[in-house]
Amino acid sequence: MANIAAQRIKREFKEVIKSEEVAKCAIKLELVDDNYTELRGEIAGPPDTAYEGGNFLLEIKVPETYPFNPPKVRFMTRIWHPNISSVTGAICLDILKDQWAAAMTLRTVLLSLQALLSAAEPDDPQDAVVARQYKENLEMFKLTARHWTNVYAGGPNVNPECDEKIKRLIDMGIEEHQARVALSSYNWDLERATEQLFS
Amino acid sequence: MADGVNSIMKKDDISSKGNRVTEFGGSEIAQESSIDEFAAPEAKFECPICLSWLRDPVLTFCGHRFCRVCIYEWLEKENACPVDNKKLNRDKDIFPDNFTRREISQQRTKCPNIIRGCLMELSPLDVESHLLVCEFQCPELPDHEKLRCTFVNVGCFEKFEDEPELQRHLEQNIQQHLTLLSQAYAKVNEVQNNDSSSSALAQANFWDPPPKAGASSTQVVPDENLQNLLRALYEKIIFLEQKAREQDIILSNMSEQISSHVSTISNFQQRYCNGCFIWYFNDFKAKIKSMRDNPRLMHYSPGFYTSSYGYKLCLRINLSPRDNNYLAILFHVMKSEHDQALDWPFCGRLSITIVHPFQSYKNIKETMMSRPELQAFNRPMHDLNPKGFGYTEFASIEELFDQEFIANNQLIIKVNAQPV
CATH class of the missing domain: 3.10.110.10 (Ubiquitin Conjugating Enzyme)
Known part of the structure; x- marks a missing residue:
């Protein structure tokens, strides 16, 4: 060096x-x-x-x-x-x-x-899916970000609703992280996430 | 100009700080400030790119200083100042800064190896090249042999070549180490609180009567009760320990008194026996055996008095020097407090009886009259008159056993001494 x-x-x-x-x-x-x-x-x-x-x-x-x-x-x-x-x-x-x-x-x-x-810059995104959610549904974005912070970064805010939906997908044989990504990407709409995962 | 004065003031400040530290530590610490300066130059002498002392300093149009090499390398790929992003033309906007160059050249710093004894004073720019040849430089150790910071347990992972370097680090990083310590302490506290609260709760539950239905709101109270109980118990323990110690002292005083009383009582007995004394010669067999092993061994009885202000005498038992199957029993005159009021030599009748424990007719009794010409009856000059008077072959040991004089491994000898 x-x-x-x-x-x-x-x-x-x-x-x-x-x-x-x-x-x-x-x-x-x-x-x-x-x-x-x-x-x-x-x-x-x-x-x-x-x-x-x-x-x-x-x-x-x-x-x-x-x-x-x-x-x-x-x-x-x-x-x-x-x-x-x-x-x-x-x-x-x-x-x-x-x-x-x-x-x-x-x-x-x-x-x-x-x-x-x-201070995110959604107009110069790295992750297009996240940026779209940020712009279209800020509350949903915050909920998702808080959930991820809780799960991966040791944050304090547990969201039982998210955990419940993820568990439903796990029960269908989906890997946990994959399930979380799918749900996060589809605004925690369980049906659409399932559809996407099994299509 | 003002800048220069400022820097002098600062230097004074630093060295006075160094002196203050010296009061606590060694002389090395006083030099700290200069090493610090080497490690991190003052902001105005520092190149923002390499963060070292400005080497061949240049000044930009926008008023920032860099090493010549550093800024030109940067401008190879960018055309803006690394500090404020203003456009820079490498041919027009860069000027040599000879003022700063001169100021730096006037700076003197001490070799970082001063902690190991190098007294060189150098220009800060020359420190690196000096270190390559400095005889006090210690060789880089392989990683696992380096000294770890003493605060490694709380998260300071610095490594050092030798003791002085570690010392310097410890002196310089007090603040940081304190921060690490307080963080670690907070963590420990947290863990402990979790621990103690759960265990305390469990214990409290253990002491409590089973909760009544519906009364579950008293979670804090048992905890408090337990604390109080513990405190009360603890106080009681201390109180009792104190008390026990006092009793011990009283007891030992009393037993001392008792033993001194016992000895005075036995003295009394012997003083007021009026010349009639019974000697219980215990542990007979062992004593005979030890006397056979060592023919010079003799046993003396306690002293007894012919009357309360009379002569003090004692008995002696040993094996006959001529035939060790026979017991010798002799009188000795002892020194007493009233010897000066008595007539010397002792004159009177002495009798010795070996008492049969069951059949008194078997008693062996011998009576003698004193013989004033013998030394044995003279006033004793020492505790005991070295000459004795009596029978060197009083009784055969074998016979004593045969005739059952020995009961409970004990021989009873009665003496009667009556002065005339």
Whole structure:
């Protein structure tokens, strides 16, 4: 790994560890390997959003050309968000692509992602299904996002109705996550989800 | 200019802080500030791209400083400032910043190995190249041999080459470690609360009478009762322990008193026996055996008095030196408090009786008159007159057994001493 990249990550790592966001448990950063090429990030779901109470793990890969190129970041925790793929966790955020600047750091990236959770950009979507729900039925979107936060990110809001519908599909032999995706995509309409699953 | 003054002020600040720390720790800590400066340069000397000291600094049109190499590499692919995104033309908008270059060149920082003894003072830019040749640099250890931060258990995963480095880390990261500790503490507390509340509840239920139908709202009360009960029991235990300790002391005092009384009483008995004393010679067989094994072994009776202010005498038993089948029984004169008021040498009648426990006609009795010419009757100079007077072959041991003088492994000897 290029010297400058490793050295910068080392310094950034220390900066994050000492930052007040870490003290407030809002963000977290851990090393995965010792040559500073891969890190594990964690952000807390912002308050007053559907993601409140959840903790979202991020995979951070630092390229050789860092900081001239942005780090590659992906959600490892499943999340229901217009700008994040519900399948792969890929993120659509300008600063991680063409708007990256060498003066940005891992700390600013983590904070930007946290900001993205509180302010989605449905017009520049990563996940078209989620974005459509967000635009057409915001309440349904919030319900779904809260449910996903509860199931995958340890959020506090249990939704027995969702759990019940998923259980119905599981009883029909559908795998749990597949059932959740289908129901989430069809606004928790059990009939249409079933139809789609068995068509 | 104002900037320069500011930086001097800051430096003073830092070093005074360092001094304050020195009061607690070693001298190394006083140097901390300079190492800190190396690790993270002041913002105005830091390149936003490599986050290190500005090397060959340049200034952009929009007023940001970068290392020359860093900004040109960035402008290879972008044409905007990495800080504020303003358009930058690599040929027109970048100027060498010689002011900053001079300021940095005047900075001196200490080698990070100062904690191991390197006293080099360097330009911050030269630290890296110095570290490659610094004799105090310790070799990179393989990962598993590195020292872990002492706070690894609460989530600080830093690793160090050696002790001083770890020390420095501990000094510098107090705040962070405290945060980790408080988080860990909160977690532990949570777990404990869950634990204790459930177990306390279970225990409370255990102590309680079975709940009456419909009265299920008193979940808190049993818990409180239990707490109170425990507290009361605990207080009682302490009270009782205290009491037991007091009693122990009283008891030991009393038994001491009793034993001293017992010894005075036996003294009295012997003092007021009027010359007639009975010696119960216990454990007879074992004593005979031990005397046979060791012919010099002798047994003395307690001292007794011929009258309350009279002579003090005692008996001695040993095996006859000529024939160890015979018992020797002798009188000894002992020193007493009233010797000066008595007539010396002792003059009187002495009798020794071996008492048969059942048939008194079998008693063996011998009576002797004192013989003033013998040393044995002189006033004793020590506790006991070393010369005795009596029979070296008083009775045959075999006969004592045959005639059943020994009952309960005990020989009874009665003496009578009457001064005239």
